[in-house]
Amino acid sequence: MIGEISIGGVFVPQLLLVAVLAFTVSLCVRWALRTVRFYRFVWHAGLFDVALFVVLLWCIAMITAVPMPYGARVS
């Protein structure tokens, strides 16, 4: 997850892309949780949302890091 990805010649840190992906996923998850009224059981929704994002970020980073050797550059 340390690598950089070249988009049109601009090197973008892979972490940024993963973060954007995780944020999108977290939006979906939050929407789903809201529709099933899960938030009745949450004490502090703001904290929960942030934590959810961090967990998702970690998961996605772990998944995407596996196939790539450490520090690899995809161009």
Add this chain to the structure above:
Amino acid sequence: MLLKKIAFALANTAAALTALYIAFARDLERPYWAVFTVFIVANPISGAVRSKGVFRFLGTFAGVAVSLLLIPPLVQEPVLLCLAISLWVGLCLYLSLLDRTPRSYAFLLAGYTATIVGLAVVNAPETIFDTSVSRLEEISLGIVCAAIAHSVFFPQNVLEELNEKIAATIERFSTWLSGAVTRSERPEDAETQEQLASVVTELHVLYTQVAFETSDVPRADRVMRILQDRLTALLPALSGLQQAFTALVEQGSVRAPIVAALEGVARSARSVAEATQGPSHRLPLDSSLRAELAAASAQSRAGESLDWRALLESTLVTHLNELIVALEDCQFLAAALKDPWTKLPPHLEREALLPGRRILRGDRGLAFLSACAAAGGTLIACVLWIEGSWPEGGVAAQFAAIGCSLFATFDNPAKVIRAAVVGILVALPFAALYEFAIFPQIDGFASLALVLSPALLLFSFMQTSEKLEGAGLVIAIGFSGGLALQSSYSPNFSEFVNSSTAEVVGLLVAAATNLIFRTIDPAWNALRISKAGWRSVSRLAAGWEIDSRRWALEMFDRVGLVTSRLRDAERVARLARWDLDGLRDLRVGLNVAVVRSVGRRLGSPSGPVLEEALGAVSRMYRCRLHGRLEEKDVERAIDLGITTLGKVPPTREVRDGLVALTSLRLDLTPMGSQYRTPLPPA
């Protein structure tokens, strides 16, 4: 309350220092951009922080992209470059003023970010990409820090404020209703009318932030939409009722069952007002009131003959019914907003399924003037910069653009910009004190954070109070811009003075161009808005405008805008010739919509007669635009409509049509004129 404010100030300071720390740790180019982003998006309400953050990010992204597009090809042609940048600022400001929701901030920022990034690098165009990236990075950093801080530490949500506002509105309206329903309209009603009219617009704007709230806040767009419609219905119903009441009093005494019904409504409105103050919320209207209403409407219907008095009575009772239903719905919807899983009653459920988005109409003419002021201000500052070979002139151009953009929504931007200049002048000694007396003594981030935190706490605390909010923000920006914190300490007094002077000069240029373009007489503005309203009434009556709900909301917004500008008597007197009354125009439009739908359903032979009456209304409003009043034509056409409807068997629709025509007649003909059967056309 104080505790909440202190909590906010602490969270905000923590966010600013975190942003600063990360920016230093990552060796970003201008850490102070991140710091003042925190101050700009800061708001006690977490949804507001997030929505502003999102729009700030999008705006910055667009602005940076445009400067990347414009600078490299135009950097050798300063004149063209300045022209292009100023036009871009003007265009963005125009678009942002047309959108009156928080989204407008994205357009605003797209405009002046291009000046901030673009004009800072013209001497070294090869660094444009780095500067762009660092601007975007630091803005994002500030946004993320502020968003996390304000949603994790002691967040408050929009819905609380929204609910408070709605409850206060219902209470105020009920209190007013309990007094106003049994009398004619009086001048002191104008104040409550204005408050109600502006509340609906405020609710609309506030509600757009709910989408950005933390996830525990229920989303209930449909409920909010109907609630807005109902709040919009209250005012025209009450004023129509007062009008019918006045006309009835003129006819002699008001009959007993009607007086009883009016008093019943007043009584129940009083109990509604008391209930919203207390802990328990909903209070169904008592059944005795319903009985009284039914009796009154039966009474008024008994004399089905078409005499003016009977028409007035049935108009009054219909409005009374509308008022009660709308008030009850408002109470119900206000409760439903807190818990969107509440089951709506069938008539509201049907309405919730109707499609339709509510859009606040922006004022194109005014937006164009503001855009001219912004483009002109930026251009003038650019000319000073190039012609004067003034090295810091770019900063002046940036601040001219910022000043013109940020304050364009005010009625008199020049005045506000002058206040901002004062704010910056106040901040400068502060910044100088830190830069030249304190910073030389310290070493490392911890001591920097310690010496900065009192100032940051103070500015954050200022932002919590409504009066000092603007001042706090300006001073915070002036302060962090003046410090221009960077990774290494390099004090340079001449640069400090130069760039500060440039900031002030830029703002003064902005004030000057706004003085030229945007000094607008509020009375004239009120007249312009009213004229736009008349045009839209005329369009509605002519059948060019279809969606009457959206129309009503737009018109209601205009009522608020006009009445807030006609507060002092001198302006009203100056406009007396024009006979401005937004509420009347709103009523006319609503009745026009009713008459149209009745006419459509009845078809020939009464349909065309009703269409003819609407045509007359449309023509009358078009004449009004030119300052003429022609009432004879309308009076005759409406009377003809009433006569025709009187001959049709009285179904519910026909009765609605009669009531709408009577209300139209009350609104559009001179006081005291009465319906009589017109002579058949010769």
